[in-house]
Amino acid sequence: MNSGAEALNRHQHAHLVLLDLNLSDLDGIEVCREIRASSDTPIIAITDRDTGVDGVLVLQAGADDCVVRPYAFRELTARIEAVVRRSRLGGETARAISRGPLYVDANTREVRLHDQQISLTRKEFDFLHLLASQPETVFSRRQIIAKVWDDVVPTSSRTIDTHVSNLRSKLGASRWIVTVRGVGFRLGGV
Template identity: 55%
Template sequence: MSQPSTCVLGPHIPAPGTSGESHLAEPDGGRSVHQGPGQSAAWRVLVVESDTGQAETLARNLRRHGHDVDSVPTGGEALHAHEDADLILLDLELPDLDGLEVCRGIRTAGDTPIIAVTARGTELDRVLGLQAGADDYLTKPYGFRELMARMDAVMRRARPRTPAPSTIVHGPLSIDQGSREVTLEGRRIPMTRKEFDLLCLLASHPDTVIPRKRLMQQIWGDSWSRRTVDTHVSTLRNKLGASTWVITVRGVGFRLGHG
Protein backbone atom coordinates (compact mmCIF):
# COMPACT_ATOMS: atom_id res chain seq x y z
CA MET A 1 0.00 0.00 0.00
CA SER A 2 1.46 3.34 -1.01
CA GLN A 3 1.86 6.12 1.53
CA PRO A 4 -0.52 9.11 1.43
CA SER A 5 0.99 12.05 -0.37
CA THR A 6 0.97 15.65 0.76
CA CYS A 7 -1.71 17.86 -0.75
CA VAL A 8 -0.75 21.54 -0.76
CA LEU A 9 -3.73 23.87 -0.88
CA GLY A 10 -1.64 26.99 -1.00
CA PRO A 11 1.92 28.21 -0.52
CA HIS A 12 4.00 26.74 2.30
CA ILE A 13 4.11 29.15 5.24
CA PRO A 14 6.49 28.39 8.12
CA ALA A 15 4.81 28.54 11.52
CA PRO A 16 6.18 31.08 14.01
CA GLY A 17 9.31 29.84 15.68
CA THR A 18 9.94 27.08 13.16
CA SER A 19 11.90 26.68 9.98
CA GLY A 20 11.55 24.13 7.27
CA GLU A 21 8.25 22.60 8.40
CA SER A 22 5.52 22.92 5.80
CA HIS A 23 1.91 23.72 6.60
CA LEU A 24 -1.25 23.81 4.58
CA ALA A 25 -2.01 27.46 3.95
CA GLU A 26 -5.65 28.40 3.76
CA PRO A 27 -6.91 30.69 0.98
CA ASP A 28 -7.18 34.41 1.74
CA GLY A 29 -5.13 34.11 4.88
CA GLY A 30 -7.69 31.92 6.67
CA ARG A 31 -10.38 34.62 6.57
CA SER A 32 -13.95 33.62 6.02
CA VAL A 33 -14.80 33.81 2.33
CA HIS A 34 -18.29 34.83 1.22
CA GLN A 35 -19.74 34.20 -2.19
CA GLY A 36 -20.31 37.14 -4.45
CA PRO A 37 -21.96 37.56 -7.83
CA GLY A 38 -20.71 35.01 -10.34
CA GLN A 39 -19.22 32.69 -7.76
CA SER A 40 -20.14 29.03 -7.58
CA ALA A 41 -23.37 27.74 -6.10
CA ALA A 42 -23.36 25.65 -2.94
CA TRP A 43 -22.94 21.92 -3.50
CA ARG A 44 -22.81 18.80 -1.40
CA VAL A 45 -19.17 17.72 -1.74
CA LEU A 46 -17.84 14.32 -0.72
CA VAL A 47 -14.10 14.38 0.06
CA VAL A 48 -12.51 10.94 -0.14
CA GLU A 49 -9.10 11.35 1.48
CA SER A 50 -7.20 9.00 3.83
CA ASP A 51 -5.00 11.73 5.32
CA THR A 52 -7.04 13.24 8.16
CA GLY A 53 -5.17 16.55 8.18
CA GLN A 54 -5.55 17.09 4.45
CA ALA A 55 -9.22 16.13 4.57
CA GLU A 56 -9.98 18.51 7.44
CA THR A 57 -8.18 21.43 5.80
CA LEU A 58 -9.87 20.87 2.46
CA ALA A 59 -13.30 20.46 4.07
CA ARG A 60 -12.83 23.65 6.12
CA ASN A 61 -11.87 25.68 3.06
CA LEU A 62 -14.79 24.34 1.04
CA ARG A 63 -17.24 25.15 3.83
CA ARG A 64 -15.94 28.71 3.90
CA HIS A 65 -17.07 28.94 0.30
CA GLY A 66 -20.55 27.82 1.27
CA HIS A 67 -20.38 24.14 0.39
CA ASP A 68 -21.81 21.28 2.46
CA VAL A 69 -18.94 18.81 2.95
CA ASP A 70 -18.72 15.19 4.08
CA SER A 71 -15.40 13.37 4.34
CA VAL A 72 -14.56 9.66 4.35
CA PRO A 73 -11.09 8.07 4.58
CA THR A 74 -11.62 4.82 2.65
CA GLY A 75 -12.86 3.59 -0.69
CA GLY A 76 -15.40 1.29 0.93
CA GLU A 77 -17.01 4.19 2.75
CA ALA A 78 -16.99 6.26 -0.43
CA LEU A 79 -18.95 3.55 -2.27
CA HIS A 80 -21.65 3.79 0.41
CA ALA A 81 -21.66 7.59 0.85
CA HIS A 82 -21.48 8.90 -2.71
CA GLU A 83 -25.20 8.81 -3.47
CA ASP A 84 -25.97 12.02 -1.57
CA ALA A 85 -23.13 14.05 -3.12
CA ASP A 86 -23.34 16.58 -5.95
CA LEU A 87 -19.57 16.37 -6.52
CA ILE A 88 -16.84 13.95 -5.37
CA LEU A 89 -13.18 14.81 -4.77
CA LEU A 90 -11.50 11.40 -4.90
CA ASP A 91 -7.94 10.69 -3.83
CA LEU A 92 -6.69 7.64 -5.72
CA GLU A 93 -4.31 6.60 -2.93
CA LEU A 94 -6.63 4.88 -0.47
CA PRO A 95 -5.82 2.36 2.28
CA ASP A 96 -8.35 -0.33 1.40
CA LEU A 97 -9.22 -0.19 -2.31
CA ASP A 98 -7.54 1.06 -5.45
CA GLY A 99 -8.87 4.53 -6.23
CA LEU A 100 -9.48 3.64 -9.88
CA GLU A 101 -11.76 0.79 -8.81
CA VAL A 102 -13.63 3.14 -6.49
CA CYS A 103 -14.00 5.62 -9.35
CA ARG A 104 -15.38 2.90 -11.63
CA GLY A 105 -17.80 1.76 -8.93
CA ILE A 106 -19.19 5.25 -8.39
CA ARG A 107 -19.45 5.88 -12.11
CA THR A 108 -21.28 2.58 -12.66
CA ALA A 109 -23.82 3.57 -10.01
CA GLY A 110 -24.58 7.00 -11.46
CA ASP A 111 -23.38 10.21 -13.07
CA THR A 112 -22.18 12.17 -10.03
CA PRO A 113 -19.22 14.34 -11.16
CA ILE A 114 -15.84 13.09 -9.92
CA ILE A 115 -12.55 14.97 -9.75
CA ALA A 116 -9.59 12.66 -9.13
CA VAL A 117 -7.16 14.38 -6.73
CA THR A 118 -3.92 12.46 -6.49
CA ALA A 119 -0.13 12.42 -6.50
CA ARG A 120 -0.18 10.09 -9.50
CA GLY A 121 0.90 12.58 -12.13
CA THR A 122 2.11 10.74 -15.22
CA GLU A 123 0.28 10.91 -18.52
CA LEU A 124 -0.69 7.23 -18.17
CA ASP A 125 -2.10 7.89 -14.69
CA ARG A 126 -4.24 10.73 -16.02
CA VAL A 127 -5.48 8.62 -18.92
CA LEU A 128 -6.38 5.72 -16.59
CA GLY A 129 -8.17 8.08 -14.21
CA LEU A 130 -10.27 9.63 -16.95
CA GLN A 131 -11.01 6.23 -18.46
CA ALA A 132 -12.14 5.01 -15.02
CA GLY A 133 -14.84 7.68 -15.06
CA ALA A 134 -13.29 10.82 -13.55
CA ASP A 135 -14.60 14.05 -15.06
CA ASP A 136 -11.33 15.85 -14.30
CA TYR A 137 -7.91 15.01 -12.89
CA LEU A 138 -5.89 17.21 -10.53
CA THR A 139 -2.35 16.35 -9.47
CA LYS A 140 -1.00 17.11 -5.99
CA PRO A 141 0.32 19.54 -4.92
CA TYR A 142 -2.28 21.96 -6.23
CA GLY A 143 -3.64 25.41 -5.45
CA PHE A 144 -7.04 25.81 -3.84
CA ARG A 145 -8.15 28.41 -6.41
CA GLU A 146 -7.37 25.97 -9.22
CA LEU A 147 -9.43 23.31 -7.47
CA MET A 148 -12.38 25.70 -7.14
CA ALA A 149 -12.11 26.64 -10.82
CA ARG A 150 -12.08 23.00 -11.85
CA MET A 151 -15.07 22.27 -9.62
CA ASP A 152 -16.97 25.11 -11.27
CA ALA A 153 -16.06 23.87 -14.75
CA VAL A 154 -17.05 20.27 -14.00
CA MET A 155 -20.39 21.33 -12.51
CA ARG A 156 -21.12 23.61 -15.49
CA ARG A 157 -20.66 20.64 -17.81
CA ALA A 158 -22.67 18.32 -15.58
CA ARG A 159 -25.50 20.79 -15.07
CA PRO A 160 -25.72 23.18 -18.00
CA ARG A 161 -27.77 26.29 -17.45
CA THR A 162 -31.47 25.79 -18.07
CA PRO A 163 -34.53 27.91 -17.41
CA ALA A 164 -35.32 28.33 -13.74
CA PRO A 165 -36.79 25.05 -12.47
CA SER A 166 -40.34 25.04 -11.22
CA THR A 167 -41.93 23.89 -8.01
CA ILE A 168 -44.25 20.91 -8.29
CA VAL A 169 -47.25 21.11 -5.96
CA HIS A 170 -49.33 17.98 -5.44
CA GLY A 171 -51.89 18.55 -2.72
CA PRO A 172 -49.96 19.17 0.53
CA LEU A 173 -46.75 17.94 -1.14
CA SER A 174 -44.36 20.56 -2.56
CA ILE A 175 -41.21 19.69 -4.54
CA ASP A 176 -38.79 22.55 -5.22
CA GLN A 177 -36.60 21.41 -8.13
CA GLY A 178 -34.22 24.34 -7.72
CA SER A 179 -33.30 23.82 -4.07
CA ARG A 180 -34.11 20.08 -4.28
CA GLU A 181 -36.26 20.37 -1.17
CA VAL A 182 -39.45 18.50 -0.40
CA THR A 183 -42.06 19.77 2.05
CA LEU A 184 -45.24 18.07 3.21
CA GLU A 185 -47.84 20.31 4.85
CA GLY A 186 -45.06 22.87 5.33
CA ARG A 187 -42.70 20.41 7.01
CA ARG A 188 -39.37 19.74 5.27
CA ILE A 189 -38.79 16.08 4.41
CA PRO A 190 -35.08 15.15 4.08
CA MET A 191 -34.30 13.22 0.91
CA THR A 192 -31.24 11.56 -0.55
CA ARG A 193 -30.32 12.46 -4.10
CA LYS A 194 -31.91 9.33 -5.63
CA GLU A 195 -35.03 9.55 -3.44
CA PHE A 196 -35.58 13.12 -4.62
CA ASP A 197 -35.02 12.16 -8.27
CA LEU A 198 -37.49 9.28 -7.96
CA LEU A 199 -40.17 11.41 -6.30
CA CYS A 200 -39.64 14.27 -8.75
CA LEU A 201 -40.01 11.96 -11.76
CA LEU A 202 -43.25 10.51 -10.40
CA ALA A 203 -44.59 13.96 -9.49
CA SER A 204 -43.74 15.32 -12.95
CA HIS A 205 -46.25 12.81 -14.38
CA PRO A 206 -48.87 12.65 -11.59
CA ASP A 207 -51.55 10.85 -13.61
CA THR A 208 -49.21 8.45 -15.36
CA VAL A 209 -47.89 5.03 -14.40
CA ILE A 210 -44.12 5.16 -14.87
CA PRO A 211 -42.74 1.76 -15.93
CA ARG A 212 -40.19 0.26 -13.57
CA LYS A 213 -37.64 -0.03 -16.37
CA ARG A 214 -37.92 3.67 -17.19
CA LEU A 215 -37.46 4.62 -13.55
CA MET A 216 -34.35 2.50 -13.27
CA GLN A 217 -32.75 3.65 -16.51
CA GLN A 218 -33.52 7.34 -15.98
CA ILE A 219 -32.43 7.51 -12.33
CA TRP A 220 -29.83 4.75 -11.94
CA GLY A 221 -28.55 4.38 -15.50
CA ASP A 222 -27.18 1.01 -16.53
CA SER A 223 -26.45 -0.23 -13.00
CA TRP A 224 -29.66 -1.31 -11.33
CA SER A 225 -31.63 -4.18 -9.86
CA ARG A 226 -35.29 -4.75 -9.09
CA ARG A 227 -34.53 -4.45 -5.39
CA THR A 228 -33.03 -0.98 -5.81
CA VAL A 229 -36.26 0.70 -6.88
CA ASP A 230 -38.35 -1.27 -4.37
CA THR A 231 -36.07 -0.15 -1.53
CA HIS A 232 -36.25 3.50 -2.55
CA VAL A 233 -40.04 3.35 -2.98
CA SER A 234 -40.37 1.86 0.50
CA THR A 235 -38.15 4.58 1.98
CA LEU A 236 -40.16 7.31 0.21
CA ARG A 237 -43.41 5.96 1.62
CA ASN A 238 -41.96 5.90 5.13
CA LYS A 239 -40.64 9.45 4.88
CA LEU A 240 -43.93 10.78 3.50
CA GLY A 241 -45.86 8.94 6.18
CA ALA A 242 -48.20 6.86 4.02
CA SER A 243 -47.87 3.99 1.57
CA THR A 244 -50.51 5.62 -0.67
CA TRP A 245 -48.10 8.37 -1.75
CA VAL A 246 -46.47 5.92 -4.16
CA ILE A 247 -48.89 3.45 -5.76
CA THR A 248 -47.63 0.15 -7.15
CA VAL A 249 -49.30 -0.93 -10.38
CA ARG A 250 -48.48 -4.62 -10.44
CA GLY A 251 -46.58 -5.77 -13.49
CA VAL A 252 -46.16 -2.21 -14.82
CA GLY A 253 -44.55 0.29 -12.46
CA PHE A 254 -45.46 3.10 -10.09
CA ARG A 255 -47.46 6.31 -9.99
CA LEU A 256 -47.81 9.16 -7.52
CA GLY A 257 -50.73 8.89 -5.11
CA HIS A 258 -52.35 11.32 -2.69
CA GLY A 259 -51.17 10.18 0.72
Protein backbone atom coordinates (compact mmCIF):
# COMPACT_ATOMS: atom_id res chain seq x y z
CA MET A 1 0.00 0.00 0.00
CA ASN A 2 1.26 3.43 -0.81
CA SER A 3 -0.91 5.75 1.25
CA GLY A 4 -2.58 6.16 4.62
CA ALA A 5 -6.00 6.25 2.97
CA GLU A 6 -5.33 2.90 1.30
CA ALA A 7 -4.13 1.44 4.62
CA LEU A 8 -7.33 2.57 6.33
CA ASN A 9 -9.43 0.99 3.58
CA ARG A 10 -7.62 -2.36 3.44
CA HIS A 11 -6.21 -3.15 6.91
CA GLN A 12 -9.16 -5.40 7.86
CA HIS A 13 -7.79 -8.17 5.63
CA ALA A 14 -4.24 -8.05 7.02
CA HIS A 15 -2.69 -10.38 9.58
CA LEU A 16 -0.17 -7.68 10.45
CA VAL A 17 0.23 -4.00 9.51
CA LEU A 18 3.72 -2.60 8.87
CA LEU A 19 3.03 1.13 9.02
CA ASP A 20 5.52 3.69 7.72
CA LEU A 21 4.87 6.85 9.73
CA ASN A 22 6.14 9.01 6.86
CA LEU A 23 2.99 8.85 4.74
CA SER A 24 2.45 11.30 1.91
CA ASP A 25 -1.26 11.89 2.50
CA LEU A 26 -2.03 11.40 6.21
CA ASP A 27 -0.31 11.56 9.59
CA GLY A 28 1.05 8.07 10.31
CA ILE A 29 0.29 8.26 14.03
CA GLU A 30 -3.32 9.20 13.30
CA VAL A 31 -3.58 6.31 10.80
CA CYS A 32 -2.31 3.98 13.54
CA ARG A 33 -4.89 5.35 15.99
CA GLU A 34 -7.73 4.83 13.46
CA ILE A 35 -6.64 1.29 12.60
CA ARG A 36 -6.42 0.40 16.31
CA ALA A 37 -9.86 1.86 17.01
CA SER A 38 -11.45 -0.56 14.56
CA SER A 39 -9.13 -3.56 14.60
CA ASP A 40 -6.94 -5.80 16.75
CA THR A 41 -4.55 -6.46 13.87
CA PRO A 42 -0.95 -6.24 15.15
CA ILE A 43 0.78 -3.01 14.06
CA ILE A 44 4.51 -2.38 13.75
CA ALA A 45 5.38 1.23 12.98
CA ILE A 46 8.49 2.30 11.06
CA THR A 47 10.01 5.74 11.55
CA ASP A 48 13.07 7.66 10.38
CA ARG A 49 13.32 9.70 13.57
CA ASP A 50 15.37 8.32 16.43
CA THR A 51 14.27 10.92 18.97
CA GLY A 52 12.04 8.49 20.82
CA VAL A 53 9.07 10.84 20.53
CA ASP A 54 7.61 9.09 17.46
CA GLY A 55 8.03 5.73 19.16
CA VAL A 56 6.21 6.85 22.29
CA LEU A 57 3.41 8.56 20.36
CA VAL A 58 2.78 5.62 18.03
CA LEU A 59 2.80 3.12 20.92
CA GLN A 60 0.28 5.32 22.72
CA ALA A 61 -1.78 5.38 19.52
CA GLY A 62 -2.00 1.58 19.57
CA ALA A 63 1.05 0.18 17.77
CA ASP A 64 2.48 -3.04 19.15
CA ASP A 65 6.08 -2.15 18.28
CA CYS A 66 8.13 0.56 16.57
CA VAL A 67 11.29 0.20 14.48
CA VAL A 68 13.68 3.04 13.63
CA ARG A 69 15.38 3.22 10.22
CA PRO A 70 17.91 2.04 9.35
CA TYR A 71 17.17 -1.42 10.67
CA ALA A 72 18.48 -4.88 9.86
CA PHE A 73 16.07 -7.14 8.00
CA ARG A 74 16.69 -9.86 10.61
CA GLU A 75 15.66 -7.45 13.37
CA LEU A 76 12.43 -6.59 11.55
CA THR A 77 11.70 -10.28 10.97
CA ALA A 78 12.31 -11.07 14.66
CA ARG A 79 10.03 -8.20 15.73
CA ILE A 80 7.28 -9.39 13.38
CA GLU A 81 7.53 -12.92 14.78
CA ALA A 82 7.42 -11.61 18.37
CA VAL A 83 4.39 -9.38 17.76
CA VAL A 84 2.50 -12.18 16.00
CA ARG A 85 3.40 -14.61 18.80
CA ARG A 86 2.15 -12.19 21.49
CA SER A 87 -1.05 -11.44 19.58
CA ARG A 88 -2.11 -15.09 19.69
CA LEU A 89 -2.67 -15.02 23.50
CA GLY A 90 -1.83 -18.60 24.28
CA GLY A 91 -1.93 -20.00 20.75
CA GLU A 92 -3.12 -23.56 20.37
CA THR A 93 -3.40 -24.18 24.10
CA ALA A 94 -5.99 -21.45 24.62
CA ARG A 95 -9.52 -22.63 25.31
CA ALA A 96 -13.08 -21.45 25.33
CA ILE A 97 -14.49 -20.31 28.66
CA SER A 98 -18.18 -20.24 29.53
CA ARG A 99 -19.44 -18.39 32.58
CA GLY A 100 -23.22 -18.50 32.52
CA PRO A 101 -24.34 -16.60 29.40
CA LEU A 102 -20.80 -15.25 28.82
CA TYR A 103 -18.62 -17.14 26.32
CA VAL A 104 -14.96 -16.18 25.73
CA ASP A 105 -12.94 -18.10 23.13
CA ALA A 106 -9.22 -17.30 23.10
CA ASN A 107 -8.58 -19.30 19.91
CA THR A 108 -11.00 -17.25 17.81
CA ARG A 109 -10.90 -14.18 20.12
CA GLU A 110 -14.67 -14.26 20.12
CA VAL A 111 -16.90 -13.04 22.95
CA ARG A 112 -20.60 -13.81 23.13
CA LEU A 113 -23.14 -12.78 25.74
CA HIS A 114 -26.58 -14.40 25.56
CA ASP A 115 -25.52 -15.73 22.11
CA GLN A 116 -24.89 -12.18 20.83
CA GLN A 117 -21.38 -11.48 19.57
CA ILE A 118 -19.61 -8.65 21.40
CA SER A 119 -16.91 -6.70 19.54
CA LEU A 120 -13.88 -5.91 21.70
CA THR A 121 -10.47 -4.36 21.09
CA ARG A 122 -7.41 -6.55 21.67
CA LYS A 123 -6.72 -5.17 25.15
CA GLU A 124 -10.39 -5.36 26.15
CA PHE A 125 -10.44 -8.99 25.05
CA ASP A 126 -7.19 -9.79 26.88
CA PHE A 127 -8.52 -8.10 30.02
CA LEU A 128 -11.85 -9.96 29.92
CA HIS A 129 -10.13 -13.27 29.10
CA LEU A 130 -7.83 -12.82 32.09
CA LEU A 131 -10.78 -12.26 34.44
CA ALA A 132 -12.87 -15.07 32.90
CA SER A 133 -10.00 -17.56 33.05
CA GLN A 134 -9.88 -17.24 36.86
CA PRO A 135 -13.31 -15.96 37.90
CA GLU A 136 -12.76 -16.30 41.64
CA THR A 137 -9.49 -14.35 41.55
CA VAL A 138 -9.25 -10.63 42.27
CA PHE A 139 -6.52 -9.19 40.04
CA SER A 140 -4.63 -6.13 41.25
CA ARG A 141 -3.83 -3.31 38.85
CA ARG A 142 -0.20 -4.43 38.89
CA GLN A 143 -1.18 -8.00 37.91
CA ILE A 144 -3.45 -6.70 35.14
CA ILE A 145 -0.67 -4.50 33.75
CA ALA A 146 1.74 -7.46 33.87
CA LYS A 147 -0.62 -9.85 32.10
CA VAL A 148 -2.54 -7.60 29.70
CA TRP A 149 0.05 -4.92 28.95
CA ASP A 150 3.13 -7.20 29.21
CA ASP A 151 4.51 -5.12 32.11
CA VAL A 152 4.54 -1.96 29.98
CA VAL A 153 2.96 0.63 32.24
CA PRO A 154 0.17 2.43 30.36
CA THR A 155 0.85 6.13 29.89
CA SER A 156 -2.39 7.14 31.58
CA SER A 157 -3.15 6.12 35.13
CA ARG A 158 -6.79 5.86 34.01
CA THR A 159 -6.15 3.24 31.29
CA ILE A 160 -7.41 0.31 33.36
CA ASP A 161 -10.46 2.28 34.51
CA THR A 162 -11.21 3.24 30.91
CA HIS A 163 -11.01 -0.39 29.79
CA VAL A 164 -13.26 -1.47 32.68
CA SER A 165 -15.78 1.21 31.72
CA ASN A 166 -15.67 0.18 28.04
CA LEU A 167 -16.10 -3.50 28.92
CA ARG A 168 -19.03 -2.78 31.22
CA SER A 169 -20.67 -0.71 28.51
CA LYS A 170 -20.14 -3.35 25.82
CA LEU A 171 -21.35 -6.15 28.10
CA GLY A 172 -24.42 -4.09 28.95
CA ALA A 173 -24.05 -4.24 32.72
CA SER A 174 -21.52 -3.29 35.37
CA ARG A 175 -22.06 -6.60 37.16
CA TRP A 176 -19.69 -8.46 34.77
CA ILE A 177 -16.61 -6.61 36.01
CA VAL A 178 -16.60 -6.27 39.79
CA THR A 179 -14.43 -3.65 41.48
CA VAL A 180 -13.00 -4.81 44.80
CA ARG A 181 -12.15 -1.49 46.44
CA GLY A 182 -8.49 -1.05 47.23
CA VAL A 183 -7.62 -4.43 45.70
CA GLY A 184 -8.52 -4.74 42.01
CA PHE A 185 -11.04 -6.41 39.72
CA ARG A 186 -12.66 -9.80 39.23
CA LEU A 187 -15.28 -11.36 36.99
CA GLY A 188 -18.82 -11.21 38.28
CA GLY A 189 -22.27 -11.59 36.82
CA VAL A 190 -22.80 -15.34 36.91
